[in-house]
Amino acid sequence: xxxxxxxxxxxxxxxxxxxxxxxxxxxxxxxxxxxxxxxxxxxxxxxxxxxxxxxxxxxxxxxxxxxxxxxxxxxxxxxxxxxxxxxxxxxxxxxxxxxxxxxxxxxxxxxxxxxxxxxxxxxxxxxxxxxxxxxxxxxxxxxxxxxxxxxxxxxxxxxxxxxxxxxx
Amino acid sequence: xxxxxxxxxxxxxxxxxxxxxxxxxxxxxxxxxxxxxxxxxxxxxxxxxxxxxxxxxxxxxxxxxxxxxxxxxxxxxxxxxxxxxxxxxxxxxxxxxxxxxxxxxxxxxxxxxxxxxxxxxxxxxxxxxxxxxxxxxxxxxxxxxxxxxxxxxxxxxxxxxxxxxx
Numbered sequence: 001x002x003x004x005x006x007x008x009x010x011x012x013x014x015x016x017x018x019x020x021x022x023x024x025x026x027x028x029x030x031x032x033x034x035x036x037x038x039x040x041x042x043x044x045x046x047x048x049x050x051x052x053x054x055x056x057x058x059x060x061x062x063x064x065x066x067x068x069x070x071x072x073x074x075x076x077x078x079x080x081x082x083x084x085x086x087x088x089x090x091x092x093x094x095x096x097x098x099x100x101x102x103x104x105x106x107x108x109x110x111x112x113x114x115x116x117x118x119x120x121x122x123x124x125x126x127x128x129x130x131x132x133x134x135x136x137x138x139x140x141x142x143x144x145x146x147x148x149x150x151x152x153x154x155x156x157x158x159x160x161x162x163x164x165x166x167x168x
Numbered sequence: 169x170x171x172x173x174x175x176x177x178x179x180x181x182x183x184x185x186x187x188x189x190x191x192x193x194x195x196x197x198x199x200x201x202x203x204x205x206x207x208x209x210x211x212x213x214x215x216x217x218x219x220x221x222x223x224x225x226x227x228x229x230x231x232x233x234x235x236x237x238x239x240x241x242x243x244x245x246x247x248x249x250x251x252x253x254x255x256x257x258x259x260x261x262x263x264x265x266x267x268x269x270x271x272x273x274x275x276x277x278x279x280x281x282x283x284x285x286x287x288x289x290x291x292x293x294x295x296x297x298x299x300x301x302x303x304x305x306x307x308x309x310x311x312x313x314x315x316x317x318x319x320x321x322x323x324x325x326x327x328x329x330x331x332x333x334x
Contacts, residue, residue, distance in 0.1 A: 023324060027316070027317045030316055030320055037210040063226055064214070067214075067217070145202060153195045154192060
């Protein structure tokens with residue numbers, strides 16, 4: 001259903017202007033990923049009851065938040081052109097779709113459940129709710145990063161059992 | 169100078185050929201390398217941002233450093249083990265990569281800079297907010313960003329010489 005859209009994105013040839021565009025955007029994407037995961041993990045470790053345990057969770061989370069949001073915006077700004085450049089190959093790749101679904105879950109989880117626990121009173125530090133949320137957050141987002149690395153590196157049909165084949 | 173050594177490693181390292189030729193071995197190593205570097209560099213960055221004065225300002229820099237240190241070490245150890253394994257799998261390929269050697273050089277500088285931060289800040293608790301600590305924090309961000317970029321650039325064919333087992 002989405003295939004014409006992906007073909008159109010690829011036809012825009014966003015990287016054709018220069019051979020340095022792809023690697024350059026990719027490196028900025030990686031820097032944003034490191035910043036995002038740093039700002040995420042500093043809070044998740046705190047939720048798990050380690051790291052900055054002398055501070056309330058909300059203080060750690062509020063201080064990290066501008067870096068978390070800024071890095072997330074940068075991830076989208078750099079990730080979208082990277083995907084557009086090879087859109088039809090991404091479309092046919094089950095690892096890409098698994099990453100997108102997990103990314104969706106991560107965004108939903110982070111800005112609903114995790115925000116309530118990290119920024120509000122819901123998560124008493126060291127409680128089992130806080131620990132679960134911290135662990136789930138780390139696992140989801142490291143999963144997104146791992147899947148991103150695996151796209152185009154292991155066979156594209158590896159996760160078809162999970163997300164189904166992309167019919168062209 | 170090291171070429172003969174790297175040729176020898178390519179032939180003699182146990183499991184090297186397996187890692188080189190397997191579909192999943194090399195991919196798994198690279199993935200764990202990326203994940204662990206996120207943990208290491210991500211937490212280093214949070215500490216450096218505090219040192220420079222750009223973020224996490226309600227936590228004292230000394231606490232930031234002491235409390236994140238064990239987790240930075242966890243990331244660092246996994247990153248180094250998988251990094252060594254990646255070179256283990258393809259010694260001659262990395263030998264011919266200019267960016268790989270630059271990366272190794274900058275990692276030495278980043279280690280020296282970490283030592284400098286330690287020396288600056290052991291003098292007194294006020295030293296954590298000194299100008300010298302700010303500069304060293306900024307240098308750390310620049311060095312590790314460059315190391316990340318060079319690691320990524322190693323995958324491309326720029327500044328690459330191919331060597332073969334004669």
